[in-house]
Amino acid sequence: MAAKRIYLNLFGAQGSGKGTQARMLQEWLGVPQVATGDLFRANMGQGTELGKLAKSYMDRGDLVPDSVTVEMVKDRLSQPDAAKGAIFDGFPRNLAQAEALDAMLAQWGTGIKAAVYLQLDREQLMKRITGRRTCKNCQAVYHVEFNPPKVDGVCDVCGGEVVQRADDADEVAVARRLDIYFEQTTPVIDYYRGKKLLKEVDGSLNIEAVQQAMRSAIKPKPVRKAKPIAKPVKKAARKASKKVAAKKAKPVKKVSAKKAATKKATRK
Numbered sequence: 001m002a003a004k005r006i007y008l009n010l011f012g013a014q015g016s017g018k019g020t021q022a023r024m025l026q027e028w029l030g031v032p033q034v035a036t037g038d039l040f041r042a043n044m045g046q047g048t049e050l051g052k053l054a055k056s057y058m059d060r061g062d063l064v065p066d067s068v069t070v071e072m073v074k075d076r077l078s079q080p081d082a083a084k085g086a087i088f089d090g091f092p093r094n095l096a097q098a099e100a101l102d103a104m105l106a107q108w109g110t111g112i113k114a115a116v117y118l119q120l121d122r123e124q125l126m127k128r129i130t131g132r133r134t135c136k137n138c139q140a141v142y143h144v145e146f147n148p149p150k151v152d153g154v155c156d157v158c159g160g161e162v163v164q165r166a167d168d169a170d171e172v173a174v175a176r177r178l179d180i181y182f183e184q185t186t187p188v189i190d191y192y193r194g195k196k197l198l199k200e201v202d203g204s205l206n207i208e209a210v211q212q213a214m215r216s217a218i219k220p221k222p223v224r225k226a227k228p229i230a231k232p233v234k235k236a237a238r239k240a241s242k243k244v245a246a247k248k249a250k251p252v253k254k255v256s257a258k259k260a261a262t263k264k265a266t267r268k
């Protein structure tokens with residue numbers, strides 16, 4: 001059971017596209033996105049004690065205390081949809097959280113499979129953050145220029161209201177978040193680099209191209225079949241692989257899907 005789990009970390013400064021990419025990756029990997037910022041915002045929306053506490057930190061651009069964050073992640077991972085793993089978005093954010101996560105996963109006989117780092121310069125980050133809009137209901141991410149919803153102010157996914165995040169509207173808080181990121185999260189990147197788990201991806205490309213690059217950088221096989229990215233297999237080839245599969249009971253299709261993904265990404 002534990003050997004089949006996939007835990008993936010996404011790193012990158014505010015606005016680098018973690019949330020956008022994590023939402024696409026969860027379809028492919030068959031495991032949910034666990035975004036600590038989204039979990040805090042959901043609690044704020046529901047007016048829970050956790051939400052009230054988180055808000056006081058988030059409004060200033062500060063990190064929520066580690067003990068609170070780690071407990072919330074633990075709780076999220078115990079839910080049935082996370083039984084096969086998770087894509088961490090915005091967590092861990094400092095060394096203490098990285099060590100707590102490693103300890104948590106070690107108890108289950110597993111660990112992080114890859115840590116993907118989305119690189120982008122500060123000027124581009126500011127443009128992404130100031131133009132970002134988010135669904136109040138399902139937290140889908142949009143951008144006024146790069147990725148607008150089909151109908152202005154209305155979420156494509158759930159029909160909810162698309163608004164600007166409170167912490168994006170305050171330029172001082174945005175600058176503070178970026179400073180904290182470079183101060184506290186950079187050591188986490190070195191931590192995973194030291195463990196040879198770091199995959200660096202150019203976050204300045206368009207959304208689709210970043211996704212392609214991420215998929216080819218991630219070594220673990222998806223829990224589910226790689227549906228959206230796999231090239232259609234020709235009829236004859238499909239017949240042949242069925243025969244081989246019947247003989248050897250080997251995951252032939254999964255191997256070809258992975259090859260197709262790599263080919264497609266390298267062509268771009």
Ligand code: AP5
Nearest residue numbers: 014015016017018019020036037064090128132142143207
């Ligand atoms: P959180 O919600 O995690 O925010 P963040 O780290 O500041 O990251 P963002 O969500 O701002 O950026 P993103 O990388 O997800 O970019 P996105 O995909 O939206 O955290 C908020 C706060 O919560 C923290 O400040 C802290 O207080 C607290 N918190 C959270 N986790 C915590 C933790 N572990 N410990 C303690 N406190 C914690 O993309 C940005 C924009 O660009 C969007 O508009 C998008 O449409 C657009 N875009 C994305 N990709 C592309 C592309 N390739 N080309 C063009 N546009 C693109």
Ligand code: MG
Nearest residue numbers: 018019035037
């Ligand atoms: Mg995000």
Ligand code: ZN
Nearest residue numbers: 135138155158
């Ligand atoms: Zn929505």
